Amino acid sequence: MRSSDDRVYLAPVDQLRAAAAVLVVLYHGCQVLGARLQGREFRPAEDWPHSVNPAWTLVFEGHTAVALFMVLSGFVFTVGAYGRPVRYGRFLGNRALRVYPLYLLVALLGLATQVSLPTWRELLGVLTFAAPAQPYGGVFWTLAVEMQFYLVFPLLNRLLTERGPGALVRLLAAVAVLRALVWLSSPVAEPHTVALYLGLAGRIDQFLLGMLAAWAYLRHRERLRAGRRVLLPVAGALALALTWWFNQVRGFVSDSPLKLVWGTAEGAVWALAVLVYVAGGPSRGVLSRAVARLGEVSFSVYLTHFMVLAVLGEYAAGWPIRALVPAGLPPLAAAFWLTLLVALPLTVAVSWLTYHAVELPFLRLRRPYTAPGVETPRPRQRAAAGGEERITG
Numbered sequence: 001m002r003s004s005d006d007r008v009y010l011a012p013v014d015q016l017r018a019a020a021a022v023l024v025v026l027y028h029g030c031q032v033l034g035a036r037l038q039g040r041e042f043r044p045a046e047d048w049p050h051s052v053n054p055a056w057t058l059v060f061e062g063h064t065a066v067a068l069f070m071v072l073s074g075f076v077f078t079v080g081a082y083g084r085p086v087r088y089g090r091f092l093g094n095r096a097l098r099v100y101p102l103y104l105l106v107a108l109l110g111l112a113t114q115v116s117l118p119t120w121r122e123l124l125g126v127l128t129f130a131a132p133a134q135p136y137g138g139v140f141w142t143l144a145v146e147m148q149f150y151l152v153f154p155l156l157n158r159l160l161t162e163r164g165p166g167a168l169v170r171l172l173a174a175v176a177v178l179r180a181l182v183w184l185s186s187p188v189a190e191p192h193t194v195a196l197y198l199g200l201a202g203r204i205d206q207f208l209l210g211m212l213a214a215w216a217y218l219r220h221r222e223r224l225r226a227g228r229r230v231l232l233p234v235a236g237a238l239a240l241a242l243t244w245w246f247n248q249v250r251g252f253v254s255d256s257p258l259k260l261v262w263g264t265a266e267g268a269v270w271a272l273a274v275l276v277y278v279a280g281g282p283s284r285g286v287l288s289r290a291v292a293r294l295g296e297v298s299f300s301v302y303l304t305h306f307m308v309l310a311v312l313g314e315y316a317a318g319w320p321i322r323a324l325v326p327a328g329l330p331p332l333a334a335a336f337w338l339t340l341l342v343a344l345p346l347t348v349a350v351s352w353l354t355y356h357a358v359e360l361p362f363l364r365l366r367r368p369y370t371a372p373g374v375e376t377p378r379p380r381q382r383a384a385a386g387g388e389e390r391i392t393g
Helices: 011-036 054-060 064-081 088-111 120-127 140-163 165-184 194-198 200-226 228-248 259-279 286-296 298-315 331-363
Strands: none
Touching: 011 054, 011 064, 011 259, 011 286, 011 298, 011 331, 054 228, 064 140, 064 200, 064 228, 064 259, 088 120, 088 140, 088 298, 088 331, 140 165, 140 200, 165 200, 165 259, 194 200, 194 259, 200 228, 200 259, 228 259, 286 298, 298 331
16 A cells, blocks of 8 residues: 555554544444334434433533544644645545545445435435435534535645644634624524534534644654653543533533534543543554554444444344343443444444445555645654544544
C-alpha cells in the first residue's frame, strides 16, 4: 500500500476509534433490543433510559461517541496536513474512496428491503447521504456531517497554518455567537435543537476542537506525555461527569437552550482526552494491539451494526437468544448483556469481512494529497496505509 506523511499511523487513534465504535453498538443495542425484548419498537421520548450510575449513563448517552469520532476527524487530518497545502481534488477523492464503497453497499441493501423499486429521488438521496429512513440507515446522517467538514477542511487547515490556533478559537467564538442569535431570533416560541445535533451548524465545534488538539499535540506532545498520568484521569472523569449530567437533565430528548453549548462542551472534553491519550504514545501488549486492530474496522462496525441488531431484534424474545442472558434481568440490563455477548462479536466478525472485501481494495487506490510546505513538527511513528485517513462518522 501507498504511504505518505499525510497518512502517519498512530495506534492510540485506532484504539480510541475502537472504544467509540463499541460504545455506539452498546448504545443502540440497549435501545433496540431493550424494546424488542418487550415486544415493541424503541420510542425515544418515552423510553430514554436514565441512571444515577455514571458508567450506565455513558452507555445510555452513547451518542457522545459521535462527538469523539468528529474530534478524531479534525485531529487526524490536521496531524497529517498541518503546515502543508492540501490538494483539494485529491483530498476529496480520497474521502470518497474511504466513505462511499461500504456506505453505498449498506444504503442500497437498505433500499432493497422495500417492496417497490427505488425512485430516482431515493437514489439521489443515497448519493448525497440524504437517504430515507430504512432498517440500516440510523447512522447515515453522521456521514453527511463528515462530508460537509471534508469540504471545508483544506481551508481550515490553511487558516490554522498561516494564522495560528487563535484563528480557529475566534471562529469557534463566532459560531457560538451566531448560533445563539439564530436561536433567539427564531420565529418559533420553543426552537428545536435537532438541527444542531444532525448538522454541521451544531457539530463544527467538535471538528475545530479536534484540529486545535492536533496543533497542541504537534507542538507540545513531550510536555503532554510527561503530564499524562494526571491529565488522562481528569479527561476521563470529565467525560463521565458530562454524560452523567446530560442524562440527569434528560438532555437528549429536551430542547433546552443548554443544547446550544452542549456540542462545544462535549467536543472540548473529548479533545482533551484525545490529546492526552495520543500524546502518551503507543501502548504495548497483545490487548492493545487487538484493540487497535478493532479500530481499523471501526467504520465497518459503525455501518453494519444496525444490520446485526435488526436480525437479533427479530428473535430477541425467543429461544435461543433470550437464553444467552441471565434469567430475571430487566429488559434494559438483558439488552446490554445480549449486545455485549452476541451483537458485538457478530458485528466485529461481519466488519472484518466487509473491511477486507469492500473497504480495503478502495483504500489502496488513495494517493497523497498534501504538497510540500513549511517545516512543522511531525510525529515519529511508522507509516501505514490506513493511518489517519481511517475516519468514521
